[in-house]
Amino acid sequence: MTPPAVRFEGVSKRFPGVVALSDVTLDIARGSCHALCGENGAGKSTLGKMLAGIHAPDTGRMFVNGAEVRFTSPRDALAAGVGMVHQELSLCENMSVAENLCLSDIPRRGGFVAGEAMEQRAREMLALIGADLDVSQRVGELPIARRQIVQIAAAVGSGARVLVFDEPTSSLSQADAERLYELIARLRGDGVTCIYVSHRMPEVFHLCDTITVLRDGAVVGTKSAAELDESAVVQMMIGRALGVNAVREGVRGGEERLRVEGLTAPGKFEDVSFSLHAGEIVGLAGLVGAGRSEIAAALFGLDRHSQGHIYIDGKDVDIRTPAHAIRLGLGLVPEDRKRQALVPLETSVRNASLAVLTRLTRLTWVRRRAERTMVDEYFRRLRVKPAAAAAPIASLSGGTQQKVVLARWLAAQSRVLILDEPTRGVDVGAKAEIHALIAEVAASGTAVLLISSELPELLALSMRIFTVRGGRIVGRLERSEASEESLLRQMAGIA
Amino acid sequence: MRDYARRLAGSQETGLVAVLFAATMALTLLAGSHLDRASGISINNFWNSHTLVQTATDASFFAIMAIGATMVIIAGGIDLSVGSIYALSGVGMALALRGTAPASGGAALATGLTTALGIGLLCGFLNGVLVVGLRVHPFIITLGTMWILRGIAFVATKAESILVPASLTSITKASLGLGGGLFPVPMLAMLALALIGTIYLARTVMGRHIFAFGGNPEASRYAGLSPARIQIGVFVVSGLTAGLAAFLGASFYGSASSGDAQGYELYVIASAVVGGASLTGGKGSALGATLGALLIVLIRQSIRTLHFDQNYEWIVIGCAIIIAVVVDRWTMSMTQRRFNFGTGRSA
Ligand SMILES: Nc1ncnc2c1ncn2[C@@H]1O[C@H](COP(=O)(O)OP(=O)(O)OP(=O)(O)O)[C@@H](O)[C@H]1O
Numbered sequence A: 001m002t003p004p005a006v007r008f009e010g011v012s013k014r015f016p017g018v019v020a021l022s023d024v025t026l027d028i029a030r031g032s033c034h035a036l037c038g039e040n041g042a043g044k045s046t047l048g049k050m051l052a053g054i055h056a057p058d059t060g061r062m063f064v065n066g067a068e069v070r071f072t073s074p075r076d077a078l079a080a081g082v083g084m085v086h087q088e089l090s091l092c093e094n095m096s097v098a099e100n101l102c103l104s105d106i107p108r109r110g111g112f113v114a115g116e117a118m119e120q121r122a123r124e125m126l127a128l129i130g131a132d133l134d135v136s137q138r139v140g141e142l143p144i145a146r147r148q149i150v151q152i153a154a155a156v157g158s159g160a161r162v163l164v165f166d167e168p169t170s171s172l173s174q175a176d177a178e179r180l181y182e183l184i185a186r187l188r189g190d191g192v193t194c195i196y197v198s199h200r201m202p203e204v205f206h207l208c209d210t211i212t213v214l215r216d217g218a219v220v221g222t223k224s225a226a227e228l229d230e231s232a233v234v235q236m237m238i239g240r241a242l243g244v245n246a247v248r249e250g251v252r253g254g255e256e257r258l259r260v261e262g263l264t265a266p267g268k269f270e271d272v273s274f275s276l277h278a279g280e281i282v283g284l285a286g287l288v289g290a291g292r293s294e295i296a297a298a299l300f301g302l303d304r305h306s307q308g309h310i311y312i313d314g315k316d317v318d319i320r321t322p323a324h325a326i327r328l329g330l331g332l333v334p335e336d337r338k339r340q341a342l343v344p345l346e347t348s349v350r351n352a353s354l355a356v357l358t359r360l361t362r363l364t365w366v367r368r369r370a371e372r373t374m375v376d377e378y379f380r381r382l383r384v385k386p387a388a389a390a391a392p393i394a395s396l397s398g399g400t401q402q403k404v405v406l407a408r409w410l411a412a413q414s415r416v417l418i419l420d421e422p423t424r425g426v427d428v429g430a431k432a433e434i435h436a437l438i439a440e441v442a443a444s445g446t447a448v449l450l451i452s453s454e455l456p457e458l459l460a461l462s463m464r465i466f467t468v469r470g471g472r473i474v475g476r477l478e479r480s481e482a483s484e485e486s487l488l489r490q491m492a493g494i495a
Numbered sequence B: 001m002r003d004y005a006r007r008l009a010g011s012q013e014t015g016l017v018a019v020l021f022a023a024t025m026a027l028t029l030l031a032g033s034h035l036d037r038a039s040g041i042s043i044n045n046f047w048n049s050h051t052l053v054q055t056a057t058d059a060s061f062f063a064i065m066a067i068g069a070t071m072v073i074i075a076g077g078i079d080l081s082v083g084s085i086y087a088l089s090g091v092g093m094a095l096a097l098r099g100t101a102p103a104s105g106g107a108a109l110a111t112g113l114t115t116a117l118g119i120g121l122l123c124g125f126l127n128g129v130l131v132v133g134l135r136v137h138p139f140i141i142t143l144g145t146m147w148i149l150r151g152i153a154f155v156a157t158k159a160e161s162i163l164v165p166a167s168l169t170s171i172t173k174a175s176l177g178l179g180g181g182l183f184p185v186p187m188l189a190m191l192a193l194a195l196i197g198t199i200y201l202a203r204t205v206m207g208r209h210i211f212a213f214g215g216n217p218e219a220s221r222y223a224g225l226s227p228a229r230i231q232i233g234v235f236v237v238s239g240l241t242a243g244l245a246a247f248l249g250a251s252f253y254g255s256a257s258s259g260d261a262q263g264y265e266l267y268v269i270a271s272a273v274v275g276g277a278s279l280t281g282g283k284g285s286a287l288g289a290t291l292g293a294l295l296i297v298l299i300r301q302s303i304r305t306l307h308f309d310q311n312y313e314w315i316v317i318g319c320a321i322i323i324a325v326v327v328d329r330w331t332m333s334m335t336q337r338r339f340n341f342g343t344g345r346s347a
């Protein structure tokens, strides 16, 4: 019998204050696609990072192809044929796509960089995953979905025989995700072993043959995908069945909160007009790069070159800074939490209260107890573990970070709330809770603009759905008229 | 082609060269002239070979250090100890020369250069190892070594100034056929180092790693780069350039003391920053640092040439630093907008 491609034997890992993994024993069969499922903070990323040489296990042993390995750096893991697509984007934004792709092994002539060879290799790596990007472009100029593609290309192109994908599709468009599925199928055909972490159940069942569920750092069980269905996995993950959260209807016909007329930002979007009423959730569908996030940024005073009219509560306003936007009652949960939302070394509580501190002060003193009470309420509802509250946010799992950002803007009680991919990287249980919260916020009279690349999410929550393509609104559907298919057609521009 | 134009227009150096050029022109016009007694020809007070070479020589000592320090800054660190490394290397070399009393100029050159560079290398290595080993921010570590190293120089010399043999001075003060009291060696060394530094940063793999690490240390580590090697590497380079500057300085002026180069670290950092380095890492250039140093010295020189009150020097330099950085960012965003406009989206 051939040994498993990867074997974890009694692996444990603790971080200050938390046990991330305890006594995990797990075999990953060669050539399989093995899913890791679990709630936010269950330890999925930590397990992957051990295999990729970023963390060393405290106790226990790891085997790759039957041979015991002790990685002390990612370099060791790469040498042993293990690559990883990380959950958080980890690229050098000041450097080009080619440089990022070849970073671990820059082609050289003597000690010098062979520029042509590097670009050539980068193009080949991108071609390998069926992507087409300008390799000389600076990564910092790329939208988040393109950066994710760069990251996938870097891991796949390293020639690894074992690949860990940590929520690779959480910031990809549907089309790019499909291409990734094909890629994974192709890789498996070549005998590459994949470990796949995702909160999206349909893709887990589509791609993976074996599923391991983790809870609080321990293995709950490993089963073949054929023996399981979505609800069984969810039950294993959260230890109970997922209650059906009836999404409450918002109140239609509230007064107008936000009206946008002819909003234009040169090169980003053009002539965008719509209105948003109190109690209403309006969805923005579109492919990544269609201009949805740019519209959100302009509304929030982040684009100084936008023209057109914005009315809030009927008043023509000229929003120049986010501070101004917040004073007018706007809130924005941004797309890229790491860059646009988090203060990494501060605790979750302080991150969550950042936008409402003025409301919590008395003569510039922060009333710490009031702060804690307010934040705890949202943390409880978002199922953020109490231990996470006082921890620096950089040390928390990706999904937990997202919940904290959401808590920040829910706490701000904005009158117009813009949500840009609000459930990115959030586990299924919490996602249902977040959906319920969004509906509740709307029912209480807030106007919500929801940007999401997950069509089921848009369809479940929105009362109207606008489709953005090439920087223009190209479709407006009532919920009753909208379906995944009709939206996909509009998004892609197929009549 | 467009790519090239974009890079040229967007590069900090182009702007700096323009500013330097404009400043030189203005200074030449405003400087007035005097009659040369020997030949009876009217000579511009600034635009004459003597003042120009003198200005470049003044700049060369800390420009050389700025080239090394820029690499530390690109890697996301900072080196406050360069002035102290300069002092320690200078007195170390002077003491070694006094102890060995080399007979020939060649022997003096060999001994002087090895000790100065050796001490610089060791100090830089010490900085790097402390930063990596203790996991303390470079600002703190080099703030500490800044005092420690100068203290060692002070103790070693008992605060005396130590003479450097004249045979060595005659080498660094060689006229190389220019004659007329012109000493171009430090200036040439600066130019050579600017060239080497530029090639090193732009073309070598190690240079690329420095940029990557400064841009995103975590991503670099994930990509398998060795943070320790990069950090120690840049501090060693910074120490070496300080050692080289000390060698040139001490032999040029004929003596070394523990008080040399006091406050140079700020000139050095200012040069790097004016030259386009970002203190958050990931950005900067060797040529830029050199041009930055030249600009600072030019400002100093203009105050002298135009007979302004010397006391204003610091105020003017301070303003220049801030203006340079603001203008840099402004031109960057201008060029970016110009070239991104209308290219549309790729998705
Ligand atoms: N570098 C770190 N320092 C301290 N604690 C950490 C660190 N990395 C992870 N943890 C903790 O370890 C636990 C497991 O985190 P991990 O990132 O593996 O979760 P996850 O299963 O990937 O969750 P998600 O679905 O949200 O990505 C969490 O409690 C997290 O706070």
Ligand SMILES: [Mg+2]
Pocket: A044, A045, A046, A087, A166, A397, A398, A399
């Ligand atoms: Mg994770």
